[in-house]
Amino acid sequence: MFTHEDVLQALADDLRCAHPGTAGTVYPRAVVDSRQVQPGDLFVGLRGERHDGSDFAPEAIARGAAGVLVERPPAAPCAAAVYVVPDSLRALHALARHVWRQHPLPTLSITGTVGKTSTKEVAARLFSHRYRVLTSEGGLNGEIGMPLVLLRREPAHEFAVIELGMYRRGEIALQCELAPPRYGIVTNIGYTHMERLGSVEAIVAAKQELVEHVPPEGTVALNGDDPRVLAMRAAARGRVLTYGTSSVCDVRGTGLESHGRAGIAFTLWAGGRSVRVRAPLPGPHNLYTCLAAATAALADGFSLEEIAVGLAEAVNPLRLQFLDGPHGTLIIDDTYNASPASMAAALRVLAEQRAGRRIAVLGDMLELGAVEEECHRELGRQAAAVVDLLFTVGPRARWAAEAARAAGLDAVQHLPSKEGLATAVRAALRPGDAVLLKGSRGLALETVVAELLEG
Template sequence: MTAHMTTAFVAKEMSDRGYRVIEGAVVPVTGGTADSRRVRPGDLFAAFQGEHTDGNLYVADALANGAVAAICQAPPGLVAPGKTVVVAPSTTIAAGQLAHAWRRECSPRVAGITGTVGKTTAKDLTAAALSSRFSTHCSEGNLNSREGLPLALMSLRRDHEVSVLEMGMDSPGEIVELCEIAEPEAGVVLNIGLTHVSKLGSIEAIAAEKLSLARWLPPSGTAVLNVDDPLIAAAAAGLRSRTITFGASASATLRRGEIEDLGLHGSRFPVSFAGDRATVRLRIPGVHVVPGALAALGVCIALGMSLKDSAASVESAETGGRVRVLLSDRGAIILDDRYNSSPASLAGALRLLGRLDGRRIAFIGRMAELGDYEEAEHRRAGAIAAETCDILVAVGEQCRSTVQEAKSAGLSDARWFAGKDEAAAAVRALLRPGDQVLVKASRGEAFETILPVLEGRE
């Protein structure tokens, strides 16, 4: 029996639920995607309908590009020979049902990770650490939504003992939906922040949604909670599952001591749990990623590893993290942290910049989905920039207030630009050997397009 899902499994599970299935050749399904342009041979293509595109228009392209199966709302006009196609009223529901069935078939121990910032780093650290003991599956990238998580489970194999899954949300009830699909045994809640407040209305509503992961866990499960966050600490008592609380707080069961900041080389800190002690050397720069490492330790302990072995596994974990260190042709060091931005992650990145030697330049764009907090949080970023950098370059209308606040707080060189290309050219003109340049913005700002300018590759 193959370790992978097969198209025969897809056909049976979907037909048993009453969906129309066009059966093709029996071949392995090795992954899932919703982008017909990024199909890899062996993928299942899920034709989701989004705000700006309809995946049903690209089913034929996906199958032609190597997908072995598809879930869609209407079959393509001509199905390529040998391909399996499931026709369902809702691709999202059908994909979730298939993923849940496959998770049950493989029966791994599942760890779910949620939080406002740091989920992907925590997920990657956790999976890397667990892989020292278990055959470990990990969701790719940020496949963490009601559409993305089912696709992540398509790459699960029968020989995987553990699956580590990121769980995101932008609407009420989404975390519970993901729990019903993945059935986690361990659940991490990293932090509660303002991202998505424009959709959920308040920080309390965000907290309730994130904490629904911990509340969903069965009595035999383990909630791994950051009690340095007061909203999480308030909910730690009264859960039906076991809890491992982490942080610097005296109430934490997995407690860290003082962090030694090693700059771009990472950090070092002592930890204790149930009378045992260890020291962790984290290789990812920035003390703001330490909670993700503590979460990884907590999951390792929850799944039966000792503190000593857990610490050694986290220390040796190879993970790309989110911050890439690049070198400009002009001798400047570029900290590429432009994957996403939120108040907490931007503050952490600015404070990392502030601890580095050399002239410090922050090149930032807007933070998205802050709702009524948008003005205040962009101003707060300006105040932090004034404390941590020598030059601030900010892009976009929302960042006008960032520059204004930075100047008010005493930063003499704070510049605002309407567009990122003009801003990138200005930063490029500034660069000299030894400069440290932080690049950070929300994902939708597409700051990856300006990196070649800063590096001198165009």
Template structure:
């Protein structure tokens, strides 16, 4: 928060009580990690399932923090004296949201909220790439898209920011509505509806309703940007009173991509037709899903006031997102495709199909961990991924995790011989086996859910080549 706020404003926004200090004392940044607190920062003592940050209050105050926000049932009156103010609230997690909502009230520029089962982070980065060429743009760092990340992102806004691009994630019902109430988006982007988090929501229809809460929260003068080719996503636009812009490959979409082609140098080109203009778009990326991500980002940016020309140049400048289909060159012309950040059935299929399409002077190898949060569908989905592997032109598969046997079973059923299927017990053994079998010109996809930490395999391979 480069725009300073006072202890009095903090109390007004959160309903808190000034326990120590003066109402006119100010702060500029907001932190929930005590190790990051500086002299102009407010420290919010969050109580989590495993840790209570109130135990760091003494150190933070003695370290010169501008102030602290504490929970009323955790107040320690023996805290050391310092120049920092202290505000007490009933619940520090809820107060963090209230603080962000209050601070949001002084921003009158376009705020784009982005959600969906797949492509949120890439779409957010693409949209920010476009708008940063128009004016200073606040955007979510990484994927800090939950009930802590969204408020902290909003509180980083600087005086000169003219746009905000905020990613919103969830894994339980009601979270998107809560995040939308904090961020108050004027533009909402719904990328698609998949089966990520189905373990907690029960069905894709319920996932659609949860994601659609973003569109339902938009003001009448706002804009809902939604995938036309995804019936579950498109249906959610009916819940919004805002203008609707659809995107997709169907000619009926408001933003329609046609003549899609892979350029060979790790980029896609397509013709974009829209109410805002028509022309060729080029966007870096290995997977064809980058086309839908680019359309979604374009819709959000155009609704925020970007020109068609700026959309084209912004998309062309995209530098990729770590852990999302990122090519990494290794010796002997080996290319590792790092898609290790996360995995669900839809993104796994898209990544494997991309691997199968890549030109290669060697072989195509898949290195896979489990897909998470699938609940009762987990076994069937992993078996299905195995069958897909066997049906594609892949040479070998290396598996890790609790569902490796099911993926192996599916792959063998659909034609992959057992000597081309490798199940390993940990990252180290997988990396050793893979390294022994790598050959000149091989293309290797590495992918799995967050819990699988498949980036560890890539790190071990990289260490061996130093």
């Protein structure tokens, strides 16, 4: 939360008020989507490629916004405070920077190609055993989402767990400047964002900005099983702790057992001591999620026993939700997002299911640039080794369908869009089937899940 006075002070150099607002006004949060405005919010009208957020200020005010931060004032008079600036995104950054500097929190920042949202969710739950934690909802990150998180800080908060996303070089550095991290985690490096950054080397450089911004008195946790991440230790100014399954890692996981929807069990090692951990997170890939969160907690002084207790209560509401489907089927909803690594992990979870048949509904993986065709074809080959029936959806996913057929899977259906997808899947279902649905955020396949559950 923040005040009218915070806005005036943060934006003093650029601000002109079309309507001065009320002294002492407290804004519970800032929002950039007028449809999500709740009474008392500050609406920030950002200028995008297709829309100008200033055009939606009247809608935000009608929904109860107490103030609007825009580049053009509304045409009609209004009761809300109207803060007019030349660049609303720059103003959002200035406001978040000002508010955070007034009331900073020790911060754990997390980035990586895959797993940063899951790691954020698990780390926030783990650190909540010791602190009142500020964290983002869902995948709120990047140069727009991250400052919105900072502006939701409340007086009761004692620690922050923040996800850092990026589409370009410098974006993670900006976020670290807005909220300097005490601890950092880099989960892994993969091909997502190749379309925007052009090469894996550019992705490494962009993610490494977090490592470079952890101060000498801080600690960065690096995935020691990922060579590209491990190489970042040379850029670290603070202490480095590595995690993984390798014997040379500072924090290790051994003896992994995967129990399907019940989660995983493993032995956590650090400093020559160990503890057995059970975490209700399905899929072997979640070993790395747990190890990353555990490493950051160890850096903050948690004991192994405290970590085991915290991980036993870990949840990730965004990934691999097991739902009771129609006619005695199991729906595995992993529609939050998709990348080559997370697709492979989800297929491993599907393979563990004791089901009548294993069915996968796989959509496009976006932002892969020059490697998108080969990544989709590899996905098709992976799916052919696991599933009895494959549905693919989207123009890129047709490569997966072709590769699955070439690998010997006859039961493949490709749809150019998700129109009619739920009907096709429902018609194919038999009692006892397990169905995995997964695709990139842009496909919004959660609507297909909803249609299946209605049936």
